[in-house]
Amino acid sequence: xxxxxxxxxxxxxxxxxxxxxxxxxxxxxxxxxxxxxxxxxxxxxxxxxxxxxxxxxxxxxxxxxxxxxxxxxxxxxxxxxxxxxxxxxxxxxxxxxxxxxxxxxxxxxxxxxxxxxxxxxxxxxxxxxxxxxxxxxxxxxxxxxxxxxxxxxxxxxxxxxxxxxxxxxxxxxxxxxxxxxxxxxxxxxxxxxxxxxxxxxxxxxxxxxxxxxxxxxxxxxxxxxxxxxxxxxxxxxxxxxxxxxxxxxxxxxxxxxxxxxxxxxxxxxxxxxxxxxxxxxxxxxxxxxx
Ligand SMILES: Nc1ncnc2c1ncn2[C@@H]1O[C@H](COP(=O)(O)OP(=O)(O)OP(=O)(O)O)[C@@H](O)[C@H]1O
Ligand SMILES: [Mg+2]
Numbered sequence: 001x002x003x004x005x006x007x008x009x010x011x012x013x014x015x016x017x018x019x020x021x022x023x024x025x026x027x028x029x030x031x032x033x034x035x036x037x038x039x040x041x042x043x044x045x046x047x048x049x050x051x052x053x054x055x056x057x058x059x060x061x062x063x064x065x066x067x068x069x070x071x072x073x074x075x076x077x078x079x080x081x082x083x084x085x086x087x088x089x090x091x092x093x094x095x096x097x098x099x100x101x102x103x104x105x106x107x108x109x110x111x112x113x114x115x116x117x118x119x120x121x122x123x124x125x126x127x128x129x130x131x132x133x134x135x136x137x138x139x140x141x142x143x144x145x146x147x148x149x150x151x152x153x154x155x156x157x158x159x160x161x162x163x164x165x166x167x168x169x170x171x172x173x174x175x176x177x178x179x180x181x182x183x184x185x186x187x188x189x190x191x192x193x194x195x196x197x198x199x200x201x202x203x204x205x206x207x208x209x210x211x212x213x214x215x216x217x218x219x220x221x222x223x224x225x226x227x228x229x230x231x232x233x234x235x236x237x238x239x240x241x242x243x244x245x246x247x248x249x250x251x252x253x254x255x256x257x258x259x260x261x262x263x264x265x266x267x268x269x270x271x272x273x274x275x276x277x278x279x280x281x282x283x284x285x286x287x288x289x290x
Contacts (some may be wrong), residue, residue, distance in 0.1 A: 050076055051089070051239060061222075063122045064113065065235070067093075073258040075167050080257070087115050088268040089237035091277055094118060096236040099204060105196050107232040108220055123220020123233045126182050129160040129168055130190060132198045133214040137242050138255075139170075140214075149213075149249070157194050162218075189230045190219050197232060205243060208274035210252060213242035238268045 043055040046063060053066040067086035072079050090112065097109035108120040133156045136146040140156075159176060160168040176182050182190065194217065202212045217240070220233035234240075238253040245252060251259075252267045272278045 051086075052235070057119055057122065061122050062110065062119055065090075065118050065120055067116050067118075067235075071239075071254070071257045071264060073254065075164060078258070082257070082264045084265045085239075085268060088265070088272055089235060089239055090116050090118060092237045092268070092272060092275075093235040095275060095277060096201065096204075097232070100197060100200055100232060100236075103196075103200060105193065105200065105232060106229060108222070108234075120233070121220075121222050121231065123222050123231060125162075125218055125220045125233060126186065126190070126230075127162040128171075128176065128181060128190075128219070129162055129216050130194050130219060131158040131160065131214060131216045132156070132194050133158065134198070134202065135211065135213045135242075137213050149244075155195060155198050157191060186230065193217075193219060193230060193232060197236075201236070201241070204275070206246075208271075209246045210271065210274065211244045211246050213244055215241035238271055243271060 043064065046054040046056060048054075050072040051068055051070060053068065055064040055066065057063045067090040069081050069083055069086045070079065071082045071085060094109065094112045097107045100107050101109065108123055110119040110121060112118045133140055133152055135148075135152060136144075136150040137148045140146065140158075141148045141150075159171050159173070161171045161175070161181070162168060173187060176187065177184065197217055198212070198215070201215060205212045215236070217232055217236065218234035219230050221228050222231055223229075241253055242255060243252040244250065250267075251261055252271050254264070256262055256267045257264045269278055273280060
């Protein structure tokens with residue numbers, strides 16, 4: 001293995017160890033993340049996606065989300081395993097979902113179960129990716145020829161139809177209404193949820209010196225008897241946001257992987273550290289004793 005890549009792997013591993021240690025994980029779980037996965041083997045798997053596995057939850061109407069270390073980009077044409085990514089995303093998604101619940105935005109999150117898993121309410125996912133953009137980047141810059149980083153006149157909400165085979169194409173509200181993916185009432189609620197998530201996330205990230213360039217969420221329907229509610233589902237993590245350091249412009253999100261800009265675990269750990277989810281300074285490598 002080339003030296004640089006070995007050093008990178010070691011750094012990523014150390015970041016994971018710190019994350020796990022800080023969260024009070026047992027030693028064997030730190031060193032053998034596979035054991036945790038194997039202990040889940042008896043559960044019924046519902047779905048395996050690119051970043052997560054869904055298992056049947058302990059009570060009806062619940063599911064367990066298992067966060068994998070797999071990183072994919074460009075509709076899975078680029079793939080790798082990034083040590084510790086699943087642990088960081090599980091913790092970060094818990095943090096953001098909890099924050100949203102605390103300000104009255106409904107989400108599917110119930111509680112984190114362990115380093116890689118969280119219990120959530122099972123939803124009927126609306127087959128749309130809801131994208132909110134504050135600054136131009138990625139496909140918006142390509143489509144409209146706007147330089148990356150340009151501040152948009154106001155937050156722009158876009159919808160993509162969730163279909164990997166089609167590459168999640170951009171769709172309009174006309175398509176959504178015509179094909180019955182969501183009603184007009186749903187669309188009003190989705191827009192309001194998306195903008196509330198944007199305000200919350202922009203504020204939290206701004207507070208730790210990070211610019212929220214854009215993000216993607218998924219929305220699910222939950223049913224309480226005949227009554228339907230929409231909730232923020234899936235995950236909120238640096239996999240689904242663009243996060244740039246305000247001072248330096250350093251990218252702290254999945255673009256680091258998409259564009260080969262460095263170590264992904266380092267970038268995600270930096271976000272977690274600034275939010276107080278990891279120690280501010282390097283800790284001594286955890287051992288059996290401490
Ligand atoms: N609360 C929930 N109830 C039911 N399904 C959910 C819930 N939260 C997320 N999901 C779905 O679980 C899957 C999560 O897996 P993952 O993120 O790995 O999928 P993916 O490979 O990105 O595929 P997709 O294009 O469907 O998102 C997604 O299909 C997502 O829509
Ligand atoms: Mg996904």
